Amino acid sequence: MKHPTSETFPQNVQKALGDTTLRQALSTVSATFSQRRRDAVNDVPEWETLREHAHAVKAHTLSCLDEYLRAFATKAEGAGAHIHWASTAEDARQIITSLIKPRGNVAVVKSKSMTTEEIHLNAALETHGIEPVETDLGEWIIQLADEPPSHIIAPAIHKTKRQVSELFEQKLGIEPTDDEKRLTAAAREHLRDVFAQAKVGISGVNFAIAETGSIVIIENEGNARLTTSLPDMHIAVMGIEKVIPRLSDLDVFLRILPRSGTGQALTSYQSIITGPERGEDRIGPRSLHIVVLDNGRSKMLRESATREALACIRCGACLNACPVYQQIGGHAYGAVYAGPIGSIITPQIDGLRVAHHLPFASSLCGACRDVCPVKIDIPNALIHLRQHMVTHGKPIPVVSPARGKTTFRVWRWSMTSDLRYRMATAFARFAQRMGMTKLVGPSRKWGHGRSVPRLAKRGFRQIWESELADDGEHRTK
Amino acid sequence: MTERGSENTVLSAIQQHLSQSDREFVPLPNIPTRTISSDNVVNLFAAQVKLVDAQCVIVQSVDDARTHVMALCNAGDVQKLCRSDGEIVRKVVKDIPTRVTVVDAVENREQLFVADAGITEAQWGIAETGTLVLASGAERHRLTSLVPPIHIALVPASRIVATMPSVLKQLTGSDGRHQAVTFITGPSRTADIELTLVVGVHGPKELHVIVLLDT
Numbered sequence: 146m147k148h149p150t151s152e153t154f155p156q157n158v159q160k161a162l163g164d165t166t167l168r169q170a171l172s173t174v175s176a177t178f179s180q181r182r183r184d185a186v187n188d189v190p191e192w193e194t195l196r197e198h199a200h201a202v203k204a205h206t207l208s209c210l211d212e213y214l215r216a217f218a219t220k221a222e223g224a225g226a227h228i229h230w231a232s233t234a235e236d237a238r239q240i241i242t243s244l245i246k247p248r249g250n251v252a253v254v255k256s257k258s259m260t261t262e263e264i265h266l267n268a269a270l271e272t273h274g275i276e277p278v279e280t281d282l283g284e285w286i287i288q289l290a291d292e293p294p295s296h297i298i299a300p301a302i303h304k305t306k307r308q309v310s311e312l313f314e315q316k317l318g319i320e321p322t323d324d325e326k327r328l329t330a331a332a333r334e335h336l337r338d339v340f341a342q343a344k345v346g347i348s349g350v351n352f353a354i355a356e357t358g359s360i361v362i363i364e365n366e367g368n369a370r371l372t373t374s375l376p377d378m379h380i381a382v383m384g385i386e387k388v389i390p391r392l393s394d395l396d397v398f399l400r401i402l403p404r405s406g407t408g409q410a411l412t413s414y415q416s417i418i419t420g421p422e423r424g425e426d427r428i429g430p431r432s433l434h435i436v437v438l439d440n441g442r443s444k445m446l447r448e449s450a451t452r453e454a455l456a457c458i459r460c461g462a463c464l465n466a467c468p469v470y471q472q473i474g475g476h477a478y479g480a481v482y483a484g485p486i487g488s489i490i491t492p493q494i495d496g497l498r499v500a501h502h503l504p505f506a507s508s509l510c511g512a513c514r515d516v517c518p519v520k521i522d523i524p525n526a527l528i529h530l531r532q533h534m535v536t537h538g539k540p541i542p543v544v545s546p547a548r549g550k551t552t553f554r555v556w557r558w559s560m561t562s563d564l565r566y567r568m569a570t571a572f573a574r575f576a577q578r579m580g581m582t583k584l585v586g587p588s589r590k591w592g593h594g595r596s597v598p599r600l601a602k603r604g605f606r607q608i609w610e611s612e613l614a615d616d617g618e619h620r621t622k
Numbered sequence: 623m624t625e626r627g628s629e630n631t632v633l634s635a636i637q638q639h640l641s642q643s644d645r646e647f648v649p650l651p652n653i654p655t656r657t658i659s660s661d662n663v664v665n666l667f668a669a670q671v672k673l674v675d676a677q678c679v680i681v682q683s684v685d686d687a688r689t690h691v692m693a694l695c696n697a698g699d700v701q702k703l704c705r706s707d708g709e710i711v712r713k714v715v716k717d718i719p720t721r722v723t724v725v726d727a728v729e730n731r732e733q734l735f736v737a738d739a740g741i742t743e744a745q746w747g748i749a750e751t752g753t754l755v756l757a758s759g760a761e762r763h764r765l766t767s768l769v770p771p772i773h774i775a776l777v778p779a780s781r782i783v784a785t786m787p788s789v790l791k792q793l794t795g796s797d798g799r800h801q802a803v804t805f806i807t808g809p810s811r812t813a814d815i816e817l818t819l820v821v822g823v824h825g826p827k828e829l830h831v832i833v834l835l836d837t
Contacts, residue, residue: 170816177817194654204648211636224798230632282823283814299814306816325815329823336824341735357798367768367810367825374764374802385636392794393653396786407813411751413674414825415805419798427728428764429802443635447643 148293151479151491154502155542159593161473167303171474174302178465181408182516188410189400198397200520203456206389207446213355213388214437220358224420226433234264234440234494241266241347241380242273244434248378250274251344256362256369257281258349259459260382260438262294262481263494266347277347278339280368282332289316295475295483297461298406303474336368346372346430350383351458352398353435356391359419360435363402365412373418379430381418385442386455392417398458401518405460441493450529454489456519463513463523469506478503485513485523492530502542504530548587567606574600656785663749664779664833670752674808675821676829678752680779687714687832691741691774694830695722698772700738704730708743708761710776710837715741727766734765739772740826744806746789747782747833754806754831755789759799767806773826775806778837 149157161167186192206213218228231237245253253270255261255277267277267288279288283301287294289312294300301309306325313319319331348369352361360381362369373379389398403409422429445451464470464484475483480491480500488503497504504527513523534541559569577600584592660666664680671678681687691714695703703718704727705711715724725733727740734740742763744754754775756763767773783789793803810825821827 174817198651198654201648201651205650208640208645208648211633211640214633214636224801232631232635280824281814282812286814299817301814302817304815306818309815325818326820328815329812329820333823337735356794365811365813366823368823370764370768370804371824374768385632390650391653393787393790395790396656397654399786411753411805411807413806413808413811417793417800417803417805419801421801423801428731428758428762437632439632439635443632443639446636446639446645449644452643452645 149476149479151495151500151503154477154479154506157477157479158473161477166305167474168472170303170305171471174296174299175465175471178298178408178461182405182462182465183408185404185408185410189404195397195401196518196520199401199458199518200456202389202394202397203519204453207386207452207455210385210388210446213390214385216355217353217358217388218437220355221353221360221420221435222358224358225423226358226420226435229434229436231436231438231440234438237264237382237436237438237440238266238269240434240436241382242270242275244378244380245270245275245345246273248344252339252342253277253345253347254340254343254372254376255279255284255347256349256364256372257284257300258347258382259294259297259481260349260384261347263440264382264438266382278336278343280336280340280372281364281366282329282368285332285336286312289313293476293481296464297459297483299461303476340371340375343372343376345378345380346374346376347380347382348372350381350387350435351402352395353383353388354390354392354395354417355388357419359392359417361395362416362418363399363412364414364416365407365409367414370414370416373416374429377431378434379418379421379432380434380436382436382438384438384440386457402458402460405462405516405518445493448529450522450526451489451493453521454486454523454526456521457486457490458519460518462516462518466512466516468508468510468512478506485527486521489523489526489530497530497534497539501534501540504534505542570600570604574602574604653787656787658750658784660749660784663782663784664835666784667747667749667752667777667782668831668833670749671808671829671831672752674752675811676752676808676831678831678833680833680835682835684710684713684834684837687776687834688718690832691715692719692722694772694774695739698739698828700772702733702737702739704734704737704740704766704770706740706742706761706763706766708763708776710743710778710834711741711761714776728762731765734769737770739774740766740768740770741774741776742767744775744777744831745781746792747777747831748784748786748789748805749782750785751807753786756804756806757793757796757800758802759796764802764804767804768825771822771826772828772830773806773809774830774832776832776834778834780837782833 229240279285286301295303350360351363421433470484482490492500509524668678745757746755809821809829812823
C-alpha cells in the first residue's frame with residue numbers, strides 16, 4: 146500500500162476532513178486523552194517545578210551530548226552490550242539486517258518503537274526475507290492492516306472495534322465480535338505462539354542512562370518485556386537524544402511521561418536493562434545490540450529553537466492538544482512523527498523540500514507548548530522554520546509573500562475607515578443572504594474545505610444604536 | 623567493541639554542530655528531594671496497589687502467606703505454579719499441599735507457558751504508586767513474573783519505601799549487579815482498541831501482592 150507523504154499534505158488534509166469515522170474517533174481520542182492528562186497533572190501540585198526540572202536536565206544533556214553519549218557507550222560496553230553508531234537511516238537498516246541475516250530464517254518480534262518506524266525497518270527487513278512481527282496490540286493491528294501509526298501513544302486509534310473485528314476475522318479467522326476483551330484475547334493467543342518461537346527481539350529505548358550504561362523501556366502491555374526477555378538476541382534502537390545523565394533522573398521523567406501520555410501515575414512496566422544475560426542468570430538475551438541513530442538529529446543542535454525539540458520524550462500530549470491534529474489525525478502529516486512536534490522533527494529527517502507544508506500546519510495557538518511536559522517552545526520552533534524558509538528563498542506553501550501582503554493591505558484599508566468597514570460588512574451580509582457560503586475570487590482556493598462563519602442578521606453596532614444606546618446612562622458621547 | 627568503525631561519524635557530527643551552535647552552558651540540576659505525608663508506608667502501599675487493578679493483603683508470617691497462596695490457587699484453579707529462586711518464595715512454597723505442582727521456572731523454562739500462575743518476591747515496594755521492583759541480581763524473576771496469567775508477589779514490609787528516589791539511589795549504588803530491573807504497577811493492560819481498558823493483554827491478567835510483616 147502506498148502511504149501518504151508530507152509532500153501531499155493539502156490533499157491528505159482534504160481526505161481526512163471528509164472521513165467522518167476518522168473525525169469521530171479523533172474527537173473522542175483527543176477529548177479522552179486530554180481529560181485524563183488534566184486529571185493526572187492536577188494530582189501533582191509541583192507540576193510546574195517538575196517540567197522546569199525535566200527541561201533543565203534535557204537542556205544540560207543536549208549542551209554536551211557527545212560527552213554523555215560517549216559515557217553511556219563506555220558503560221554499556223563494559224556491561225557487555227555492543228554499541229553500533231548509525232549516521233543515517235540506511236546505516237541503521239544495514240546494521241540491523243547484518244545482525245539478523247547470518248542467523249538464517251529466524252522469527253523476529255518487535256515491541257513498539259517510533260525510531261524503527263522512522264527508519265522504515267520492517268520494509269527493509271522484508272526485502273531480505275525477514276518478517277518481523279509487531280507485538281504491541283495497536284502496532285500489530287496496523288501491521289495486519291498495512292497502515293502507518295496515526296498516534297504516538299495509540300497507533301491504531303483511527304480504527305473502530307468493528308474494523309478491528311473484521312480485520313481479525315479476515316486474517317486470523319476469528320468469529321466477529323464487538324467485545325474488545327475477546328479481540329485482545331485473540332491477539333494474546335496468536336502472539337504467544339509467535340513469542341515462543343522468536344529468536345530476535347527488536348525494541349526502542351525511552352531513556353539511556355549515561356551513568357550506568359542502562360536502557361529503560363516503558364510500556365503497559367508486557368510485550369516489550371517479552372520481546373527483551375525471551376529471544377536470545379536483543380536489538381535496541383535509540384536516537385542520540387535519548388540519553389540522560391543519571392539513573393536518579395528517572396524519577397522526574399517517570400512522573401511526567403505517563404501522566405502526559407496516558408494520564409497514568411505510572412505505566413504497568415518499566416524495564417531497566419544493563420547489558421545482556423550473564424551466564425549464571427539463564428534468563429534473557431545472550432547478546433544486546435544498541436543502535437544509536439543520528440538521522441538528521443545532530444544538525445538540530447545548532448540553533449536553540451530546534452535543539453529544544455530534541456528534548457521530546459514522545460508522550461503525545463501535544464497531538465491531543467492541537468486543534469489541527471484534532472481535525473486531521475496523524476496520517477495526514479504523511480510522516481512517522483505527526484502533530485506539532487512532528488512538524489519540527491519531520492523536516493529535519495525528510496528535508497524541508499519534502500516537508501515544506503508542515504511548519505505551516507499550525508495556528509500557533511500555543512496549546513502544545515502549554516501541555517509539553519519538558520516545556521518545548523513548539524510554536525517558536527515552527528516560526529523559526531518558517532523564517533528560515535522565507536529568508537533562504539525556499540518555496541513556501543499556502544500563500545505567496547506578495548499575495549499575503551496584498552491581502553493584509555486590503556484588510557487594513559477596509560478596517561481603518563468607518564465608512565469602508567460598514568460597507569464591507571454590509572456587502573458581506575448581503576452576499577450571505579444571496580446564498581453565498583463559500584469564498585470566491587482569489588480566496589477561492591484558500592477557502593476550499595473551510596466554512597465561512599455566518600454573520601448575525603444585525604451587527605453589534607446596529608443593535609447598540611437602535612436599542613442599547615438609548616439608555617442615557619451608558620451614552621458616552 | 624565498537625562495530626563498523628563509524629563511531630567517529632556520529633560523535634564528530636554532534637561535536638561539530640555543537641561547536642558551531644548558540645549553546646549556553648546549562649548546569650545539571652540536583653536531584654530534587656521528595657517527601658510524602660504518610661506515617662504508615664505499608665498501608666499506603668497496600669491502598670495504592672488496589673488502585674491499579676491489583677489485589678493486596680497484609681499477613682503476619684510465612685505460614686500465613688502460604689495459607690493465602692493456597693487460597694489464591696484454589697480460587698484461580700491453579701494446578702501448576704512456577705516459582706522464582708527467591709529465598710522467601712522457597713520458604714513459602716516448601717510445604718504447599720501436593721494438589722498444586724510447584725515448578726522451578728529457571729530450570730524448566732518451557733513450563734512457564736503452561737503454568738497457571740507464577741510466584742516471585744519483590745526487592746522493593748514503592749508506596750506512593752503501589753509499585754513492585756524486581757531486581758535480577760537478587761532473584762531470577764523476569765519470566766516468572768510475566769508469562770503465566772496470574773502473578774503472585776511476596777513483599778516483606780521492611781522492603782517498602784515511600785517514593786522511587788530511594789530505590790533509584792540504591793540501584794545506582796549496586797554498581798551494575800542487576801542486569802534486569804523491572805518495575806511493576808498493576809497487571810498488564812492495553813487500551814489500543816477504542817481506548818477501552820483491557821487487562822492481561824500480554825502479561826498477567828491478575829496481580830496478587832502479599833505483604834509479610836515478619837520474615
